[in-house]
Amino acid sequence: IGGSSGKQGLASVERLDLRSVCPKWNNSEIKPMLYSREAHGSVAYDSKIYAIGGFSQAPDGSGICLDSMECYDSRKNQWTPTVSMRVARCGMALTVFNDKIYVIGGGNELNAKTKLKGVEVFNFKTGKWSNTKCLNHGRQYGSAVVLDGNLYVIGGDCESKPTVEMFVPSENKWELLPGVLNHQGSYRTIALKS
Known part of the structure; x- marks a missing residue:
């Protein structure tokens, strides 16, 4: 596409x-x-x-x-x-989570100097976009995945070292997970239960 x-x-x-x-x-x-x-x-x-x-x-x-x-x-x-959307963006991570589209981070141009922390959510039932809690670190070309009822955003070209953040819907917050990834970049992830 x-x-x-x-x-x-x-x-x-x-x-x-x-x-x-x-x-x-x-x-x-x-x-x-x-x-x-x-x-x-x-x-x-x-x-x-x-x-x-x-x-x-x-x-x-x-x-x-x-x-x-x-x-x-x-x-x-x-x-x-x-x-x-409310904000033009490219290089963002996105996924469907709880019957909504989550658009996470990105930039206002290809290889943007300033990475976006903002997260927008499209609700299929209402047909409207809304903002939710921002990421801890702006990132472009990261990846998003859903596993065991949690939403994760992974790596990308970050303001800091590449990290993983988990969205906690009940608290409407992004939690920074421990550890740092070895690579930044434009990769994709999948969740595979073993």
Whole structure:
């Protein structure tokens, strides 16, 4: 979903059909997004795909950080604009947690000098964005994962050394976990129960 050609942002979407005998990538069946996006986030919820924020780069190299969110309905093969975030951001971590989208940190440009601490939450029931408690440390290009009913944000390009923070919903706070990661960077994480 989106990305960069190296010269400009992409709005195209590619699909891999794993049910096929010979799985192949296909980008001709799915309509492109409304905006080109790189350093954005995508989540799936209730049979729909949401593309959020990111950076939209023009062929001349100019670009803008996005606050927009768009939704893909596979039954209609159509992207539609939805409610925009309160703050434009790219390189943020995001995930679905407790039937809400959490958009965590990021920056106001690619490789921003100032990393965002802010966290926005989209409530599917109300269709509105709200702010929740800020991170302890701003971070861009971190990763978010849910495990055992807790939300974690991990590493990234941080204001301090790369850390892990856990969101405690009952107290509406981010708790800094002990230890420091060995690497900063644009990696992704998954939760796998053993």
